Amino acid sequence: MTSTSPLLPAPLLKVDDLHVSYGRVEAVQGVSLSVGAGQIVSVIGANGAGKSTLMGAIIGALPSRGRVEYAGRPLAHTPLESRVAAGMTLVPERRELFSSMTVEDNLRLGAYTRRREGAGDLGGVFTRFPRLEERRKQLAGTLSGGEQQMLAIGRALMARPKLLLLDEPSLGLAPLIVREILRIVAELRDTGVTVLLVEQNARAALAISDFGYVLEGGQVRLSGPAADLAHDPAVVASYLGAAK
């Protein structure tokens, strides 16, 4: 995989010295990162490193200090719902589906912010996830883990995001399904969607990414083109195991 410099495309998302605290515990301690338009950037880190907290602050679900800039505009006074309307969507670690509603209703609600422009691209999502079309009348809560993850991503795509934030899409899924989901994420970039991907599964994440950051204890320890990180001795030792 070729790696492009993150400096070439204009950053769609820029995070500068971000701090997030839960009471007296500071879970994100001065993180800065940048996601170029059209790139896949991944943040890898162990359980508890602060990845989900970072994503929650970027989308506006958690209060934070520091700067988050999207498409060149600061987001300090922009509530979560308006960030979604502006083209950012988060697929959270907990997925947060509407479990007692049908797959189709979940997807249609994904296009809620686009309701004035018509019903949203249900067909496009079904083409990408044929399994969801088979299950369209089924309740979201009755789907398997992999299908729920597909539904969560499909629901996010219904909003036609410019920036997709994915929090551990591989969590708890079988390797085969992880590969399928990450393949679809890689395809998304080709349709112009920018992706910020958070993963513990570092090898799989770096394989589809342009650039990567390593988060430890709420701070960025390392960053660089994904291909370089995948060969960095420290990363290999801590995150890629010996099996390379």
Place this chain on the structure above:
Amino acid sequence: MNIFDPAIFPILTADGLTNGAVYALLSLALVLVFAVTRVIFVPQGEFVMFGTLTLASLQLGRVPGTLTLLLVLLAISTVLNVVEALRRGDGRSAGISGVSGVALGAGLWALTTTLAAAKAPLLVQVLLTLLLVVPLGPLLYRVVFQPLRNASVLVLLIASVALHLVLVGLGLVFFGPEGSRTPAFAEGNTVLGGVTLSNQSLLVIMVSALLMVGLYYFFDRTLTGKALRATAVNRMGARLVGIRPTAAGSLAFTVAALIGALSGLLIGPSIAVSYDTGFLIGLKGFVGAIIGGLVSYPVAALGALLVGLIESYASFSLSQWKEVIVFTLILPVLLWRSLSSKHHDEEDE
């Protein structure tokens, strides 16, 4: 005579269904408001009272006190909106909020005073009543519950009880202590399968049924209705697709006020409603809502119908025990629920 006497039973049943239909509507409103905002909405019955008594005032050619309440709430919520917009540094929205609040208030005042003095026809008075009572829903949400939206269910309940007391007090100030009836919307009787029913009862049952079908359509078919359900099912999920919880809360309160006001108009001809009648009516809807566990719409509606029927049968044979029987009904249901229901609070973490 026994209640199963063929001359009596159908009449009692029709009576029970008439009241039960109204209780069912109220129970739906309670479930909706709770599911979307976690507010156990004790003052639901006050919308009923305001509905009947506002129409009764208009019938007498008076300007209903409801207008005063509406204007005060509008003023407070306008100030809140302006201050909030200014805090965000959004001067344009602040200006729009301020100007539209003032214009709306002036328009409502002019319309109400003109129509009240002119003794407009019944249908116009009914529409004016809805115009005065329904906005109380979203305004009360804006002024009381939206600022408390992150509070616990208990705090919300306390606010709800306080609001109930305030509204009952205002009802006394606005409408006086006596009960009022409003004119029937339909005169005469209809014989259906050997049973004579008043057209007014039939109208109540029909309008309630239509309203329920309308609500079903709204929640099942429209994206806005689905957005309300989604907020009830998973608040964070709803926010992540861009549904603002405050917009959903405001809409839920609007639907609740509409249901309350319409219920007040429907029962006005058959019950003398006074400033303190709302609570008991709302409570019967609440029994239905409890039977539905505050989450299931169909079970709540069926429960409320059952309350209406039991109340009607009890009023015939054991009339002094009527309310006792209805409210005792809730005990076995609560017991059964507490033993059998799984907890629904996973999403509130």
